[in-house]
Amino acid sequence: MNLILLVVTTAALVAVTPVITRAAGTRSGWILAAVLAACTGWLVVLWAEAPGRQDQASWIPSLDVVFRLQLDGLGLLFGVLVLGVGALVMLYSAAYVTQPRPTSFYTLMVLFAASMLVLVLADDLVVMFVAWELTTLCSYLLILRSGPTAGPPATRTLLVTVAGGLCLLAAVGLIVVHTGTTQLSVALADDAWTDDPKFATATAVLVALAAFTKSAQFPFHAWLPDAMVAPAPVSAYLHAAAMVKAGIYLLLRFAEAASHAPIWPVLLMTIGIVTAIMGAVFALQRTDIKELLAYSTVSQLGLLVATIGVGTEAALLAACLHVVAHALFKASGFMYVGLVERRAGTRDIRELHGLARAMPWTSAMLVLAALSMAGVPPLLGFASKELVLDSALERFWPAALGLALASVFTVAYSARLIVHTLPGAPMRIAPLRGSVSMVLAVASAAVVGGMLGPGVAALDGLVRPAAAAAGSIPVDDVAHLHLWHGVNVALMLSVVVLTLGGVLVLARRRVDGVLGRPLFPGSGVAAVSWLQQAAIDGGRRVGDLTRTDSPAFHLAVPIVLVAGVGLASIGLVGPDDLTVPGSHPVDAILLLLVVVGTAAVIASRTRIGAVIALGIVGLAVALWFYALGAADVALTQLLVEILTVVIIVMVLRHLPRTFRARSSRHRWASGVTAVVAGVTATLATLALTGHREISAAGEYYLREAEKETGGTNVVNTILVDFRALDTFGELVVLAVAGLAMAALLSARGMVGGGEPHVVHTALDDPGQNAVFMQTLSRVVVPLMAGGSLYALWRGHDAPGGGFISALIGAAAVCMLYLAASSDRWTHRRLPFLAIAGSGVLLSAVVGLVGLVDGSYLRPIGLDLLGYKLSSALIFDLGVYLAVFGVILAAVSLLGGGSSPDEDSTGDPADETDTPLVPSGQEVGR
DSSP states (O other): OOHHHHHHHHHHHHHHHHHHHHHHGGGHHHHHHHHHHHHHHHHHHHHHHOTTOEEEEEEEGGGTEEEEEEOOHHHHHHHHHHHHHHHHHHHHHHHHOOOSSOHHHHHHHHHHHHHHHHHHHBOBHHHHHHHHHHHHHHHHHHHHTTOTTOHHHHHHHHHHHHHHHHHHHHHHHHHHHHHSOOBHHHHHTSTHHHHOHHHHHHHHHHHHHHHHHHTTOTTSTTHHHHGGGSOHHHHHHTTTTSHHHHHHHHHHHTHHHHTTSTHHHHHHHHHHHHHHHHHHHHHHHOOBHHHHHHHHHHHHHHHHHHHHHHOSHHHHHHHHHHHHHHHHHHHHHHHHHHHHHHHHSOOBTTTOOOHHHHSHHHHHHHHHHHHHHHTOTTSHHHHHHHHHHHHHHHHOHHHHHHHHHHHHHHHHHHHHHHHTTSSSSOOOOOOSTTOHHHHHHHHHHHHHHHHTTTTGGGGHHHHHHHHHHHHTOOGGGSOOOOSOOOSOHHHHHHHHHHHHHHHHHHTHHHHHHHHTSOSSSSOHHHHHHHHHHHHHHHHHHHHHTTOOSOHHHHHHHHHHHHHHHHHHHHHHHOGGGOOOOOOOHHHHHHHHHHHHHHHHHHHOOBHHHHHHHHHHHHHHHHHHHHHTTOHHHHHHHHHHHHHHHHHHHHHHTTSOSBOOOOOHHHHHHHHHHHHHHHHHHHHHHHHHHTTOSOOHHHHHHHHHHHHHHSOOOHHHHIIIIITHHHHHHHHHHHHHHHHHHHHHHHHHOOOOSSOOOOOOOTTOOHHHHTHHHHHHHHHHHHHHHHHHHHHHHHTTTSSOOHHHHHHHHHHHHHHHHHHOSSGGGGGGOOOHHHHHHHHHHHHHHHHHHGGGGTSTTOOOEEEETTEEEEHHHHHHHHHHHHHHHHHHHHHHHHSOOOOHHHHOOSOGGGGTTOOOOTTOOOOOO
16 A cells, blocks of 8 residues: 555545435435545554655656655644545535535535645645645635625635745745755755755745635635635535645645745744734624634634744644644534534524523534633643643744734634523524434534543644654654643643633623724725726726727737847847858749739739639648648648638628728838838848758757657657647647637627628529539549548658648538538538547547656557557547547538528519629628
């Protein structure tokens, strides 16, 4: 058994969760709870077998990124919390979630558990960052699915946490550059932390900002209470016991290395104490139990951040112990809120009363959790806060006073949960039936937290190794855990805290009067919303600078940029490098064709004439490519030219016949811009390529292509072997473009000027008019289809490949369309999106095969019946399907319409004198 297998098991659980939910329905929570509990035991067994073990698998060898996992003390502590509390929440959800098939909820919850497990076990910076972002995504989706009003809170949560993710990404980049490795444990032990103060300071600040956003520290605190629209299981797991702990884990993991930056302790203690006091005061203002617990979570996380900032061995031990205590009492509290809401129908403490008699057992569990949160002896919360205060007094006594003040308010809001809801006449509540697993989960977390107070020594094996790992010290140097430390200053401070907290409880009416009004003119949620709207408005204003429907304006931008880059290139290399290569007579002929075609395009007054003239230019360029020996490029150019003409003609049916008249000033400006751009592009080409034969990369491909890939067509091997990831990205973009085109044309349809009137001629009958094309297509289309498959098969060794073969197949489809007697041919609605999507999916799956040989998309050679094949052929088939599907979409969506004989009513002879409408539309295909 190893860590990789454990992580794979949790990932497999994500994959089978939809199957489990379909089979077990509402009982799925029991099954998932059992699996997560078993994984918790598995993790403990792995620790017992080999503490500090490391396991790894190759992931991105070219970047030295390895899927490396390490089970040290911190990984054990947070791994047990992630899996153990996750099992309790799944048990709770078995009764809370009443949907017949809660597939999305359970799948996202298990995915979050798997992501958190990878995060706390990762020993590679890249792996850790990916897992960090997955937890952000899971949190967003779980909040978003909570109801119709959950969109804005989910978006605000995502914006804040993603901003922290960007900070973490910047920190990862700095660390990799300065330490030369992505291995987390090696990078944290690098001398750069002590030798380079600027690096240490910048990285420490970035890591702290990432942790602050994830753990809801001021000024990023507002997202956590805002996220309370999520259901109770999500709040209990993500926003109290797991996701927000990711920031605490990050601070503990970097505690020793980042402590070399002087700003680290100051930043953490300042922000932590401010957050702890602020969150506690805000909690006292709330009448919604869930909101109260949300702000109390903010406060408790601030206490943890400040304790980590203290940085001593005792402080790290206190922080690790309080992580356990907080996870238990806060998970129990949030699950209790869901149970009360289910049975009483409200969360407002002003409406709740008599719960001690109405729900005696569950109320007793609330008392246990609240007293532990308040730090009342002999519960676990008391043991952890005693260590927190003691460590702060040892290092920096003002910090201890700040934490003590926050703890006074903690006692007050903890008591608020009890004194406002439990006493009084029992209220009417729903029966317990169907909520047994919820009660069991609440009781488990509360009772364990209560029992571990007197038995805190039992946590030695879990907490001390975590503190040792955080401080990079031997476990033997970490003190043992005890409930009683004798009469000391920390104990006296705890007594003062409890006493003052009790006073606030007794004077709660006055306190409510003081805190009953807003303490600040705004709120954190309003600030985030304002920033979000400001970003949107700013983007709109920037977009307004270039928002126009004029194609000329959009074309002018790249043309001017080409001219500017060309001039800069000439200036860099100097005029002496303008080398004109040798020419042949055929070059002059082809150049003349290009000039004539260009002149014809400029002179054309009709759109169809410009398309025909543009075809001359395209054909000449294709011939030029062929003359230069680039057969693949020539064939691609020719096929693209043919298909482009067909697609453009389909679009021209919906446009005026002639171009819009332009002023002389506009024509001169366009002409000058085009000439300048063309001249500078030509000179830049001569300057940048004329002084050398071939680049080093080109020489490598020519030399190594056949040996590395088995293919002799260098162009194709570059596309599907060497740079397959680039090609895959282009396929995705192409498929998205096809999807966008389908969505746009299906939603809005073509813009037209109404049905045109037709002047009938002898060429009206489409059936007779298409006889030539129909006869020719019977012979040519099968040949084109066969040629398409042949080009796909031979592409690795000769001109061809997935892109070219798809263009040949698409040309066959276009010929069938042109030979059809009616536009009804396009109404067959072939599944073009499914074809394009299957191509992208096939290419992605083939990429996974490459992992067998150590790298995604790495081609695998095959020997089938004496034929040497490569997985690149299947990847090329994916390229074929994606390209073919998108072109088929264009033909199907743009080629639809109606024939004149379908539109006309009555005898055609009755309409012979009807003139064409003034819009200038052309009719027919």
